[in-house]
Amino acid sequence: MNEEGNKPGQSPEEETMDTRSTAVTRRQFLIGAGAGLVVGAAATAGLQALQPAKPVEQAKPAPPVQQPAQPAPATAIVEPVSGAKLVKLNVNGLDYSLAIEPQTTLIEVLKRDLGLTGTKLGCNGSMCSACTVLVDGVAQNSCSLLAIRESGKKIVTVEGLEQGGKLHPVQEAFWTQMGYQCGFCTPGQIMRAVELLNKTKNPTDAQIMAHMSGNMCKCGAYPNILKAVQAAAKQMA
Ligand code: FES
Numbered sequence: 001m002n003e004e005g006n007k008p009g010q011s012p013e014e015e016t017m018d019t020r021s022t023a024v025t026r027r028q029f030l031i032g033a034g035a036g037l038v039v040g041a042a043a044t045a046g047l048q049a050l051q052p053a054k055p056v057e058q059a060k061p062a063p064p065v066q067q068p069a070q071p072a073p074a075t076a077i078v079e080p081v082s083g084a085k086l087v088k089l090n091v092n093g094l095d096y097s098l099a100i101e102p103q104t105t106l107i108e109v110l111k112r113d114l115g116l117t118g119t120k121l122g123c124n125g126s127m128c129s130a131c132t133v134l135v136d137g138v139a140q141n142s143c144s145l146l147a148i149r150e151s152g153k154k155i156v157t158v159e160g161l162e163q164g165g166k167l168h169p170v171q172e173a174f175w176t177q178m179g180y181q182c183g184f185c186t187p188g189q190i191m192r193a194v195e196l197l198n199k200t201k202n203p204t205d206a207q208i209m210a211h212m213s214g215n216m217c218k219c220g221a222y223p224n225i226l227k228a229v230q231a232a233a234k235q236m237a
């Protein structure tokens with residue numbers, strides 16, 4: 001190179017032209033590179049477009065609601081007990097011979113087999129005495145007596161108190177003194193009072209209340225029940 005920076009034997013004009021051609025080449029290169037960048041970006045975008053779409057995240061199904069444990073179906077099967085026995089009962093003065101299964105209660109025989117529906121079934125567990133009948137003169141909860149064990153005994157239900165179309169004095173007194181509200185407990189109350197007055201003439205109020213205390217009345221008709229038994233006691237004395 002000479003002092004002016006030119007190649008040996010190169011004139012300044014030639015150098016300028018050489019520089020221009022280099023500049024054009026660099027510009028062209030830059031343009032090309034820019035286009036390449038654009039093409040590259042487009043290609044990248046195209047490639048991205050060609051990429052399999054990411055699976056849309058599916059909402060996870062809610063975990064199943066824990067159901068409360070279902071009670072096991074009742075499996076207790078009451079097997080019919082074969083082996084009915086012949087039972088003789090005297091009910092309200094009539095004799096009956098009945099084939100009765102050993103598990104049958106007295107109230108079932110009265111209501112279902114004999115159609116005496118006056119006796120009421122309340123708790124079916126010897127707690128309310130709505131089912132009271134007389135067995136050989138003694139007031140008993142007929143829901144808790146096995147009928148086959150009462151064979152040969154005399155049973156009196158509320159239907160058996162009336163004589164010749166005339167109410168028993170205890171029935172009459174419950175009627176006149178309004179010794180009831182709904183009347184569900186009334187047959188049992190009457191039978192219990194008959195037992196008392198058959199044994200005890202002119203009972204005191206304390207005796208009446210003590211004797212009747214096992215007969216529940218959901219209506220709370222106790223004051224009038226007491227009045228009815230007092231009135232019947234006077235009548236029967
Ligand atoms: S039904 Fe018999 S005692 Fe209640």
Ligand code: FES
Nearest residue numbers: 181183217218219
């Ligand atoms: S009158 Fe209703 S339960 Fe006694």
